[in-house]
Amino acid sequence: MTELTTELTEAGPVDWPRAPASFVRRGGRMTSAQRRWLEQSGARYLLPVSNWPRSTVIAPQPPLDQTAVFGRQADLVVELGSGQGEALAQAAARHPEVNYLGFEVFAAALAMTVGRLAAAGADHVRLVAGDGLQGLRHLLGEASCQEIWVFFPDPWPKARQRKRRLVAPPLIDLAASRLRLGGVLRLATDWTDYAAAMTALLDCDQRFRRLDQGRFADRPTTKYEARGLRQGRLITDLTFVRHDPAD
Ligand SMILES: C[S@@+](CC[C@H](N)C(=O)[O-])C[C@H]1O[C@@H](n2cnc3c(N)ncnc32)[C@H](O)[C@@H]1O
Structure with a gap:
């Protein structure tokens, strides 16, 4: 049975499936350049929606108002685990008409990521710590x-870690729930058993249909893909479109 966690929201208590954290909090040590980027441009890109750096928890709160956040309404692309921001920065440069949230x-x-976005002068990308x-x-x-988008999520390769x-x-x-009909979920991994698990989960889900698209053109090679290739692993890109199960 799925474990549930209860959160108090404005609409009353809501039960969510409990998910163990997919990350381990690492020390906040930064280089002086990284500290400078945050000082100079952090406020421009980072949305103040968590108690970061003290905590990475995002508590129940009203949904973001895109117009307030980006100054406009536009298609929204969301990346989970955006790493050093290579994909966000590249896509933002190619698609000025889209809003991006990492x-x-x-x-x-x-x-x-903040340093990269500031250097590019990107003004339609925001980050959540x-x-x-x-x-x-x-x-x-x-x-x-x-x-x-979820590109190269931490693989948690040992059997006892898979729940993460x-x-x-x-x-x-x-x-x-968050994708509109016709919206797209893009995944990439260099772990074949993770790719198989993703495919198995989504192929039997009536809300998604797999598209045979191969590598996503807006996904740059980051150090995680490069390391996977160096170590002889196969890279899998998966694309699923959200569709109406009644269609
Ligand atoms: C292996 S790295 C891949 C980074 C990037 N997507 C890439 O392809 O280079 C995974 C990243 O996801 C982040 N991460 C893991 N779980 C997360 C979560 N639940 N929310 C936000 N970030 C997460 C980690 O901190 C890490 O930076």
Whole structure:
């Protein structure tokens, strides 16, 4: 039976499936350049929705108002575990008409993303220093996203760690709720058993249909893909479109 956790929301108590954290909090040690990027441009990109750096928890709160956050309404692409921000920065440069929101918990990676976005002058990207699963749940409304990306999620390869994997039923339920019909969930991993588990979960889910698209053109090679290739692992890109099960 799925364990539930109860959170008090404005609408009263709500039960959510309990998901073990997909990350381990790492020390907040940063280089002087990373600290400087955060000092100079952190306020421009980081949304003040968690108690970061003290905590990565995103508590129940009203969903983000896109117009207030980005100054406009546009298609919204959300990345969970955006790492050093390579994919966000590249996609933002290619698609100025889209709003981008990245969730990341690792301070040094967030600082590097802030530095990268500031150097590019990107003004349609925002970052949340917090748990992306909680962010999807509490900051984004139903059918509010055009795309959700999870690239090279931590693999948690040992059998006893698998329950920490981010791409699991709680994320899939949230993605189904937060994506609009026709919206897309994009996944990439260098672990074949994780790719098989993702495919198995989503192929039998009536709310998603797999598209045979191969590698996503807007996904740059990051150090995680490079390391996987170096170590002889196969890279799998998966694309699922959210559709109406009645169709
Ligand atoms: C292996 S790295 C991949 C980073 C990036 N997507 C890439 O392809 O280079 C996984 C990242 O996800 C972050 N992460 C893991 N679980 C998360 C969660 N629940 N919310 C936000 N970030 C998370 C980790 O801190 C880490 O930076």
